[in-house]
Amino acid sequence: MASIKSHDIANYRPSASELRDYIKKFAPNSEIVVHQTWAYRVDDPRFTKPSEKPGEPATQEAMYTGLTSAYNTIARELGGLRIIPTGDAFTSQTTILNGASSRTLPSIQKPRSRANCPIRSTPCTWLAVEEGQGWQDHPGHGRSSREHRR
Numbered sequence: 001m002a003s004i005k006s007h008d009i010a011n012y013r014p015s016a017s018e019l020r021d022y023i024k025k026f027a028p029n030s031e032i033v034v035h036q037t038w039a040y041r042v043d044d045p046r047f048t049k050p051s052e053k054p055g056e057p058a059t060q061e062a063m064y065t066g067l068t069s070a071y072n073t074i075a076r077e078l079g080g081l082r083i084i085p086t087g088d089a090f091t092s093q094t095t096i097l098n099g100a101s102s103r104t105l106p107s108i109q110k111p112r113s114r115a116n117c118p119i120r121s122t123p124c125t126w127l128a129v130e131e132g133q134g135w136q137d138h139p140g141h142g143r144s145s146r147e148h149r150r
Contacts, residue, residue, distance in 0.1 A: 003037050004046070007057050007066025012074040020078050033082045033129070036071045038090035039064035064091055082129065089125045 005011040020032055040046060042060045050058035057063035067087060075081040 003040075006037050007063050007070060008055065009070040009073050012070060016074050016078060020081075031082070032078070033084055034071055034075045034078075035084045036087040037067060038087040039067065084125055084129045086125045 023030060023032055039057075039060045040063060044060075046057075047059055047063075050056070057066055064087060071083055071087075075083050
């Protein structure tokens, strides 16, 4: 599945269940978790020149809402798997770091389809989930790079 289609639950079926079954066959005691991706930057061409295709998100917020719903649905269908909420962390962090809503975030880095916020959100989110914390409780979240270095 490509991230450009992460909002569409149809892209997870049947591959997600096949992957789960394969993992459980060869690593029956493993825990399978779902890594949530994030919505594209607000200035991505898919939002500045939205597609007229039905079901395609026209805004960053719509993409985030759709992908969050898709990940929650597939995790539930696969037996209530835990989700590593990187997309939630990115959405929250971009708001905190920029003091703006996700709809008005300035361009921070290229390419446009990449993250709005520092990439350290991903490892901080993974580590927080591994340690049994909420992602927002991990020391790397909610602070600017300058504050993090202090």
